[in-house]
Amino acid sequence: MSGICYKGRLDGIDIAINYIDAFEIINKAVILHNCDPVAAHILGRCMMAAIMSASILPEGHRINISWKYPGSLKTVVVDAGQDGATRAMIYPAQLSEAENKEELFGDIGNINVVTTKDGKILNSGTTPVSLHDPVNDLAYHFSISDQVETSIRNIIALKANIETPVSLAHGIMIQALPNCNLESFERVRASMHSQDSLDSFKRLVSGKEILVFLENLAKHEKGFTKVIVEESAAPFFSCNCSKEKMSSVIRSLPIPERIAIVKKNEDVLINCHFCAQRYVLTIDECIDAWNTKIVD
Numbered sequence: 001m002s003g004i005c006y007k008g009r010l011d012g013i014d015i016a017i018n019y020i021d022a023f024e025i026i027n028k029a030v031i032l033h034n035c036d037p038v039a040a041h042i043l044g045r046c047m048m049a050a051i052m053s054a055s056i057l058p059e060g061h062r063i064n065i066s067w068k069y070p071g072s073l074k075t076v077v078v079d080a081g082q083d084g085a086t087r088a089m090i091y092p093a094q095l096s097e098a099e100n101k102e103e104l105f106g107d108i109g110n111i112n113v114v115t116t117k118d119g120k121i122l123n124s125g126t127t128p129v130s131l132h133d134p135v136n137d138l139a140y141h142f143s144i145s146d147q148v149e150t151s152i153r154n155i156i157a158l159k160a161n162i163e164t165p166v167s168l169a170h171g172i173m174i175q176a177l178p179n180c181n182l183e184s185f186e187r188v189r190a191s192m193h194s195q196d197s198l199d200s201f202k203r204l205v206s207g208k209e210i211l212v213f214l215e216n217l218a219k220h221e222k223g224f225t226k227v228i229v230e231e232s233a234a235p236f237f238s239c240n241c242s243k244e245k246m247s248s249v250i251r252s253l254p255i256p257e258r259i260a261i262v263k264k265n266e267d268v269l270i271n272c273h274f275c276a277q278r279y280v281l282t283i284d285e286c287i288d289a290w291n292t293k294i295v296d
Helices: 023-032 037-055 101-105 134-144 182-192 195-202 207-218 243-251 255-264 283-291
Strands: 004-011 015-021 061-068 075-081 085-091 109-117 120-129 150-158 166-176 226-231 268-271 278-281
Touching: 004 037, 004 207, 015 037, 015 182, 015 207, 015 226, 023 037, 023 166, 037 061, 037 075, 037 085, 037 134, 037 150, 037 166, 061 134, 109 134, 120 134, 134 150, 150 182, 150 195, 166 182, 166 195, 182 207, 195 207, 207 226, 243 268, 243 278, 243 283, 255 283, 278 283
Parallel strands: none
Antiparallel strands: 004 015, 004 226, 015 166, 061 075, 061 109, 075 085, 109 120, 150 166, 268 278
C-alpha cells in the first residue's frame, strides 16, 4: 500500500479534517537519509503534516515548509504537492545524543511556508516558533500567520529493522472553517489529543475504521451530522533534481571557490539533499555553467 490521504469536513460544525497513513513514503525517506530514531520520528511527523497541508491546495499547487532551529536539529524541509509528490530532508540525520527538547530544538526557531504553482511563488510567510515540536509549531504558524485555527496529531512507531524501520505512521489535522464555533473546535481538539483517541488511532487499518474514528471525535457536538471525506492523491516520494539544477549550485559559488576548483582540476561531485542522487560535473561543465547567462 503506497499510502492513504483523506480530506473533508465534520459536517454541521464547520471543521475541515484530514487523515493520512504515510507508512511507505516515510520508510523510504528514513532509509534514504539514514536517520537515527530521533531524526526518523521528527522527519516522519513533519512529512505527514506537510502532505496533509498540500492535499487541500488547488490542483497543481505545492507547499514548501522549512523548519529551522538553533539546537542540535538545524533544518527540516518538506516539499509536497497537491498531487502527492513529496520530497524531504533533515539535517543532521543523527540526533540521538540530544538529552532533552531544549538541547534538541534550542530556544526560538522559525518556520517558513511557501506555496507555489508552476514554480512561481503565490504566497510566503515566516513565523518565529518555540514550542519544541515541529508539528505543533506548524499548527501555530497556520493559526497565527494564516489566521486559521489548526491542530495536528501525528504518531510514528519505529522498529529495529533496516528494511522497514517505520511500523506505523498516522496523522490527522483539523482546521476551523469560517463559521466554526471555536468552543466546539476546542472540544474536538481535546478529543483528538485524548489518550482514548490515541489508542484507537494506533489501530486504524481500514477506511471504515477511519470514518468511525473521525465520527467519534465530534459525535457529541451539537449540530454535527456526519463525516464527509474524499480520497486525495496518495503520497509518494518524488524528487525533481537534475544535473541542470546542480549547475545552478555551481553558479552560486563565490569567485575564490571557483578558482580553487579550476586549480584542483578534478570533477565536482554534488549530492541532492533530498534524494541523495549524486551528480558529476566536469571542469568544462563548471566553466560553462559560470559563463551561462541566466535569463528570467
